Amino acid sequence: MVNFLLERTVPLPLDEAWRRLTNWPRHGEAVPLTRVTVTPPGATHEGTMVVARSGxxxxxxxxxxxxxxxxxxxxxxxxxxxxxxRGRVITGWAEIEVRPGPGGRTRVRWREELGVRWVPGVFDGVVERTARYVFGRAVNRLLRGA
Structure with missing residues (x-):
């Protein structure tokens, strides 16, 4: 398992940064070869299932x-x-936080613990660098998009 943290400060109101980061279908547009579905459809709440299909x-x-x-x-x-x-291949958790930042900006924190079954720990460095790159680009793209 690897842990990583991505932080950004953006010139967006809190609610807009939140909206962009939690628009689940857009994650599929931001991550290559990925499509995202949400169950049940509609407003997110505790218990909502977000499924990213990659490959x-x-x-x-x-x-x-x-x-x-x-x-x-x-x-x-x-x-x-x-x-x-909750997957058979990818395990762990992800956390998205938005909070007031300096000068009326919004501070974004994306934290993740990521495990890939059947990938030995000796490859944790590669998994971390790859995840940081892929998710870093996705966060940037989600925050830029309208």
Whole structure:
């Protein structure tokens, strides 16, 4: 298992940064070879399942995640979403937090504990660097998009 943290400070209101980061289908647009579905459709809440299907054809796999904490931001109150990874291939959790930052900006924290079954710990460095790169680009793209 690897742990990593991504932090960004963006010129967006809290609620807009939250909206962009928790628009689950857009994650599929931000991560290559990935499509995201949400069950049940509609507003996210605790218990919502977010499934990212990554890969091509027979090499594709699902990364199902359950929302276990859902606290949207309020007036200068941080927002927090915690997802537990429930898959056979990808394990761990992810956490998205938005909070007031300097100068009216928003501070974003994306923390993740990521395990890939059948990948020995000797490859943790490669998994971490790859995840940091892929998720870093995804966070940047999600925050830039309207």
């Amino acid at each position: 091509i054809g027979p090499l594709a796999f699902d990364d199902p995640m359950e929302v276990t904490v859902w606290r949207p931001p309020g007036d200068d109150v941080p927002g927090l979403c915690h997802l537990e990874k």
